[in-house]
Amino acid sequence: MTQSSNTTVQxxxxxxxxxSDSFVSWMSQAKGAIALTTYQANKxxxxxxxGNQPTLLMRQFAKPMGLAVGEQxxxxxxxxxxxxxxxxxxxxxxxxxxxxxxxxTLYLPRVVxxxxxxxTHDLVFGQDSLWLVNTRFSCLAAxxxxxNFIPHWQPKFISQLVPEDRCHxxxxxxxxxxxxxxxxxxxxxxxxxxxxxxxxxxxxxDVENNEIVLRGLSMPHxxxxxxxxxxxxxxxxxxxxxxxxxxxxHDVICVLPGFxxxxxxxxxxxxxxxxxxxxxxxxxxxxxxHRFEKLLCGVAIVDLQNxxxxxxxxxxxxxxxxxxVQFLPGVFRPNILNAERxxxxxxxxxxxxxxxxxxxxxxxx
Numbered sequence: 001m002t003q004s005s006n007t008t009v010q011x012x013x014x015x016x017x018x019x020s021d022s023f024v025s026w027m028s029q030a031k032g033a034i035a036l037t038t039y040q041a042n043k044x045x046x047x048x049x050x051g052n053q054p055t056l057l058m059r060q061f062a063k064p065m066g067l068a069v070g071e072q073x074x075x076x077x078x079x080x081x082x083x084x085x086x087x088x089x090x091x092x093x094x095x096x097x098x099x100x101x102x103x104x105t106l107y108l109p110r111v112v113x114x115x116x117x118x119x120t121h122d123l124v125f126g127q128d129s130l131w132l133v134n135t136r137f138s139c140l141a142a143x144x145x146x147x148n149f150i151p152h153w154q155p156k157f158i159s160q161l162v163p164e165d166r167c168h169x170x171x172x173x174x175x176x177x178x179x180x181x182x183x184x185x186x187x188x189x190x191x192x193x194x195x196x197x198x199x200x201x202x203x204x205x206d207v208e209n210n211e212i213v214l215r216g217l218s219m220p221h222x223x224x225x226x227x228x229x230x231x232x233x234x235x236x237x238x239x240x241x242x243x244x245x246x247x248x249x250h251d252v253i254c255v256l257p258g259f260x261x262x263x264x265x266x267x268x269x270x271x272x273x274x275x276x277x278x279x280x281x282x283x284x285x286x287x288x289x290h291r292f293e294k295l296l297c298g299v300a301i302v303d304l305q306n307x308x309x310x311x312x313x314x315x316x317x318x319x320x321x322x323x324x325v326q327f328l329p330g331v332f333r334p335n336i337l338n339a340e341r342x343x344x345x346x347x348x349x350x351x352x353x354x355x356x357x358x359x360x361x362x363x364x365x
Contacts, residue, residue, distance in 0.1 A: 014318055015317065017315050018313075019054055020311050022312075023301060026310065027054050031329065032332075033047060033328040035047075035074070035324075035326045035327075036067075036323075037061075037067050037322065038323065039063045039065055040278065043058045046328075049332050061078050061338055062078050065120055065121055065323045066323070066324055068124050068326075069328060075130050080114065081114055082132070084110050085108060087106065089105060090354035092104055092106035092333075095335060102333065103335040106347075108347055109344060113144075115149055116148045117136065118134045122170065124173075127177025129142050131174070133172050133182070134151070137162070138161065139153060140153040140169075140172065140179055140182070153179065153207060155167060155169070155184065157188075157189050158189055165191070165192055166191060166194070167185065167189075167203075170221055173224055173230060173232075174225065181207060182223070185201065186202065199286055201217075202217030202234075204217065204230075214248060217234050218287055219259075221235045222261060222262055226265040229244065233260040235288075236287055237287045238255050238256050239256075240270060240272060254302055254307040256274055256309065257288075258274025258275050258276065258295045258296050260272055260275070261273050261275055261322060262322050264327050266327050269304060270304055272299065273298075273323070274296050276321065277289065296314055297319055297320050298322075299313045299322070299325055345357075
């Protein structure tokens with residue numbers, strides 16, 4: 001049994017989804033919300049819990065990709081910017097004057113870095129800074145008030161930092177707050193060289209040693225450190241892997257009917273993003289397409305102990321590809337504003353001050 005809903009309109013087509021009862025059950029006990037990005041539909045989606053059922057809120061952004069979760073903050077990579085958001089919980093409660101308490105979290109845009117089109121993929125908050133996977137320049141980078149980016153690390157086979165997407169560096173996992181593992185779609189030092197062997201040329205690199213530790217992956221994405229293991233998506237085969245960091249041996253935890261992208265772990269569960277395949281030129285003829293007659297787009301909940309998919313939110317129309325999937329602990333009814341929303345010009349916060357500048361709050365003579 002599933003619940004269905006139409007949530008928004010994109011290019012004249014409603015974005016519709018169905019939610020399994022088991023997904024609803026998991027959300028009711030998760031003590032948090034789910035955030036995801038879909039660059040294909042130009043949306044950030046927030047999946048919350050209102051005490052009775054899941055909620056789905058979507059906001060428009062230009063090609064949203066990487067999404068990082070910090071303490072009371074978010075960072076979002078879009079086509080040419082990185083946005084920094086801060087939570088204003090007191091304003092969240094009164095966001096809708098006629099529905100107080102509708103939201104418990106309100107992410108307001110506070111800083112925008114104009115990076116240019118770096119094709120930024122993963123974003124991760126580290127111990128000291130925010131890390132960017134700068135795919136166009138094949139490096140890990142940091143934000144800057146002076147430059148488009150500051151490069152800090154590159155694979156040793158990359159001879160120069162040029163905007164040529166030589167290896168399609170995409171995923172980053174931190175260990176103890178520092179970059180440890182990255183995924184790339186190929187070991188190449190020429191423009192777009194990863195494309196030639198995209199189905200079998202994927203690699204995992206140990207950042208600390210700058211050594212390739214796994215080869216032969218199929219378009220890997222979303223490495224994630226959890227409970228002493230590295231988890232990653234062998235996306236082109238639809239597989240969730242668990243990698244032993246000492247032996248580098250891996251177990252295939254499960255196989256799902258989608259091109260996998262977006263992974264986070266919550267206790268003994270994984271949230272995994274599934275995508276359909278639109279661009280046959282880049283993504284065509286992958287093993288997952290031969291494994292399944294139909295690929296799905298959505299978020300699967302996987303039990304890491306037995307590899308079973310225990311719940312699914314499936315986008316049935318209007319959304320075909322996801323990028324990031326994140327969990328927001330302690331958040332139940334989230335809201336986020338983009339720069340086009342009039343409310344961001346009405347919201348004022350300072351230490352110990354939260355105020356809506358609205359007609360209802362104006363002093364009357």
